[in-house]
Amino acid sequence: MKKVLLFALSIFACISVSAQDYFEGVLTARSFEKHSNITIKFSQGMLINGARDAEMHIKGNRVAVVDKVTNVHTIYDLGNMKIYYVFYNINKAIEMPTASLQQMMAGALVPEATDQFLNVLGRECQLYTASKDTEESGAKIKQNIQIYICKELEVHPDLAPFVSQNTGLPYLGVKYVVDTNTTVPIFGQMNSYVAYEIQNISACEVDDAVFAVPAEFTVVDGTNNTAMYGVYKENAKVMKKLNKGKKAEPVTEVKFEINEDWDF
Numbered sequence: 001m002k003k004v005l006l007f008a009l010s011i012f013a014c015i016s017v018s019a020q021d022y023f024e025g026v027l028t029a030r031s032f033e034k035h036s037n038i039t040i041k042f043s044q045g046m047l048i049n050g051a052r053d054a055e056m057h058i059k060g061n062r063v064a065v066v067d068k069v070t071n072v073h074t075i076y077d078l079g080n081m082k083i084y085y086v087f088y089n090i091n092k093a094i095e096m097p098t099a100s101l102q103q104m105m106a107g108a109l110v111p112e113a114t115d116q117f118l119n120v121l122g123r124e125c126q127l128y129t130a131s132k133d134t135e136e137s138g139a140k141i142k143q144n145i146q147i148y149i150c151k152e153l154e155v156h157p158d159l160a161p162f163v164s165q166n167t168g169l170p171y172l173g174v175k176y177v178v179d180t181n182t183t184v185p186i187f188g189q190m191n192s193y194v195a196y197e198i199q200n201i202s203a204c205e206v207d208d209a210v211f212a213v214p215a216e217f218t219v220v221d222g223t224n225n226t227a228m229y230g231v232y233k234e235n236a237k238v239m240k241k242l243n244k245g246k247k248a249e250p251v252t253e254v255k256f257e258i259n260e261d262w263d264f
Contacts, residue, residue, distance in 0.1 A: 021154060022060065022154055022155055022156050023058055023153045023154055023155045023172065024058060024059050024060070024205065024206055025057075025058060025201065025202065025203060025204050025206065026055055026056070026057050026058075026202060026204055026206065027055065027056040027058070027172075027198050027200065027201055028053070028054075028055055028198070028199050028200040028202075029053070029054050029055070029056060029196060029197065029198045029199060030051060030052070030053050030054075030196075030197065030199055030264065031051070031052045031054070031194055031195060031196040031197075032050070032051055032052075032194070032195045032254075032256065032262070032264040033047065033048055033049060033050065033051075033052060033192070033193065033194050033195075034049055034191075034192075034193045034254075035047050035048075035049060035191065035192045035193070036189050036190055036191040036192075038187050038188065038189070038190050039190045039191065039192055042190075044229075044232035044233060044235070044236045045070065045232070045235060045236035045239045045240070046070060046072065046232070047192070048069055048070075051264050052067065052068070052069045053068040053069065054066060054067050054068055054069075055068070056163075056198075057206050057210045057211075058155060058159070058163075058206065059206040059208070059211070060079070060156055061078040061079050061156040061158040061159060062075070062076060062077050062078065062079065062211045063075070063076040063159055063162060063163065064076075064210045064211050066210075070239065071087075071088045071089050072085060072086065072087055072088070072089075072235070073085075073086040073088065074086070075211050075212075075213070076098070076159070076162050077211060078098060078156070078158035078159065079158075081097055081098045081099070082095060082096070082097065082098065083095075083096045083097075083098055083100070083222075084096075084213050084219075085222075086213055086214075086217065087231060087235045089235055089238045089239060089242070090231070090234050090235050090238055091214070091216065091217050091218065092217055092218045092219075092220060092231050092234070092235075093213045093217050093218070093219045093220065094219075094220050094222040094228055094231055095213075095219050095220070095221060095222055096222030096223065097223070100222065100223070108166045109130040109131075109132055109143050109145050109166065110130060110166055110167065110168065111128035111129055111130040111145050111146075111147055111165060111166070111167050112128060112129065112130060113126060113127075113128050114126070114127045114128065114129055118148055118175075118259060120148055120150065120174045120175055120197075120198075121174065121198065121200075121201055123150050123152045123153070123174075124150075124152070125148035125149060125150045125151075125174055125175070126148065126149050126151070127146065127147070127148055127149075127258070128145075128146075128147050128148075128149055128165075128167050129144075129145060129146050129147075130143070130144070130145045131143065131144045131145070138184075138185045139182055139183065139184045139185070140182065140183045141180070141181070141182045142180070142181045142182075143178075143179070143180050143181075144177075144178075144179045144180075145165055145176065145177070145178050145179075146176060146177045146258040147164065147165045147167070147173045147175070147176035147177075148173065148174055148175045148176065148258070149164055149167060149169055149171050149172070149173055149174075150171055150172050150173075150174045151169075151171045152171075153171055153172040153174070153201075154170055154171055155170050155171065155172060156170065157170045165178065172198070174197065174198045175196065175197040175198065175258065176194075176195075176196050176197075176258075177193075177194070177195045177196075177255075177256060177258050178192070178193070178194045178196075179192075179193050179255075180192045180193075193255070195255075195256040195262065195264070197262060
């Protein structure tokens with residue numbers, strides 16, 4: 001369950017070259033997601049079915065992902081080795097050491113380069129792919145990743161695990177598909193499908209304030225599972241009230257081809 005929550009918050013990723021030639025700016029992105037019911041349930045409202053809009057603010061070795069759907073901001077502050085999940089609906093934040101997420105990602109697939117290239121937003125990008133079938137503690141897992149990496153958009157090396165789907169490369173992933181199908185004893189199918197693409201890159205200087213937790217927010221220790229889940233549950237209740245009366249659009253089993261133009 002903890003892995004599902006961390007996965008849910010990590011889904012979401014103005015060019016100006018700094019003195020170190022690292023990317024600084026704001027990206028706008030859109031994704032299409034389809035998750036099985038049990039996966040949605042375990043995510044405590046962090047995963048959705050349908051389209052999601054987000055912004056990614058990058059400066060030095062810091063990233064702030066602003067989720068327009070859940071109103072949860074994820075801050076990766078690699079200089080201080082901290083990750084913050086900031087819940088604006090309830091004025092609370094979860095603080096975790098980056099080692100927690102890095103440990104979870106240690107067993108993740110590592111995409112490798114292909115000889116395929118695609119022009120994305122006027123930049124040449126290279127396709128990296130990975131596929132694997134595994135069995136762990138009785139669970140059968142089938143994973144597939146396809147991601148286009150843009151080497152014109154270099155980031156601080158500390159950010160490599162968080163912006164390029166575990167390739168280990170310090171460049172931005174601008175378009176990807178992640179398809180995971182898991183069969184778990186008792187729970188059954190826990191599947192997740194995400195198609196993600198950056199839709200705009202605009203030149204700007206990033207304000208340091210976007211990487212800070214508001215002073216009036218309560219910060220909870222994420223290594224305390226009881227306290228952490230309490231924040232998720234409280235936020236899920238608030239989101240349920242906010243979405244009361246809103247009819248969810250039906251989501252089909254559409255799968256998007258990585259080389260096609262997407263419309264979602």
